[in-house]
Amino acid sequence: MKRVSFTEFGGPDVLRLEDADEPHAGPGQIRIAVRAAGVNPVDWRVREGQKLGAHPVELPAGVGLDASGVVDEVGEGVEGVEVGDRVFGEGSCTYAEFAVLGAWARMPEGLTFEEAAGYPSVVETALRIIGQVGVRAGQTLLVSGASGGVGSAVLQIARERGIKVIGTAGAANQDYLRGLGAVPTTYGAGWVERVRQLGHVDAALDLAGSGVIRELVELTGDPRKVISIADLGAPESGVRFSGVAGSVPEALAEAADLISRGKLHIPVEKSYTLADAAAAHIDSQAGHTRGRRVVVV
Known part of the structure; x- marks a missing residue:
């Protein structure tokens, strides 16, 4: 099969689309014929060799955690899913034609x-x-x-739970945040004061890593x-x-439920081919995403 992998840590240029042995489902796992793989910041952080508290990466390594596709192998002990089912889930080395998933759910209709x-x-x-x-x-x-992607999910889940959200993003994404139920404001000079004018903050999430930890602690009053x-x-x-x-x-089960009830929708901003995985990483690292990026197989 074809798989995106890397033999050394580094920039997007270390990614290669190569031939690889097909993986197989072990106990408690399924294998899918991948139709699309999610592009996440963790993908390029792992590629760079960042220490994220996960298992050590052994080189050569594949790329990707998320995927959707059609089940074509069911491991020992797995129940409730059959060959031919359409699923989405988490696994490893998902920028590939086949991938093994350790957690999955049936894809909601539509x-x-x-x-x-x-x-x-x-x-x-x-x-x-x-x-x-x-x-x-x-x-x-x-x-x-x-x-x-994470912000889009946080805003909608919070809205469903009755939590008010103030969201920071670029000027071009203010209406997008408003449409997801958040009170939007821009980042950049003066952003802390703009947030203060919007009301008291009980808790805060840093999703971008843009050097705002000190200010978030200041706004909440407690690290x-x-x-x-x-x-x-x-x-x-x-x-x-x-x-x-x-x-x-x-x-995944909660995600499927929220999607089915129309409470969660994350748009796909851009799609890439396996051969364009490096470009997907470059765009992901640049930020300013509205929704998700995916690799289509």
Whole structure:
């Protein structure tokens, strides 16, 4: 099969589309013929060799955690899914023609493979960090870097739970945030004061890693009320860094339920081929995403 992989840590240029042996489903796993794979910041952070609290990466390594596709192998002990089912989920080395998933859910009706590939990790991350930061209905959550995939999920899940959200993003994405139920404001000079004018902040999430940890602690009054998924230096300020959690079937089931009920929609901003994986990483690292980027197989 064809697979995107790298033999050394580095920039996007280390990615290669190569021939590789097909993986096979082990106990508790399924294999899918991949139709699309989600592009996540963790993908290029791993490629660069960043230490994210996950398992050590052994080279050569594949790329990608999220995928959608058609089941073509079912491992020992797996029930409730059959060859031919359309699923989306989390696994490893998903920028490939075949991939093994450790967590999955059936694709909701009406969802395309491209759309489905954009949900798994971002929804798991959104659910995890909302829980970790401890924000509740009636409180206000500040989300720094709110227009990307995780931000899009956080805003909609928070709205469903009765949490008010203030979101920061570029000027071009203000209407996008407003459409997801957030009170938007721009980042850049004076952003802290602009947030203050919008009201008291009970908790905050750093999704972009743009050097705002000190200000988020200042706005919430407590480093324990701030979570970052993007700034590896956050713990130096007493702020928790929440890295990669791995496959969580419950999160996928909740994502499928929210999508089916029309409570969650994350648009696909751009699609790439396997051969263009480096370009996908370049664009992901540049930020300013509205929704998701996916690799189509």
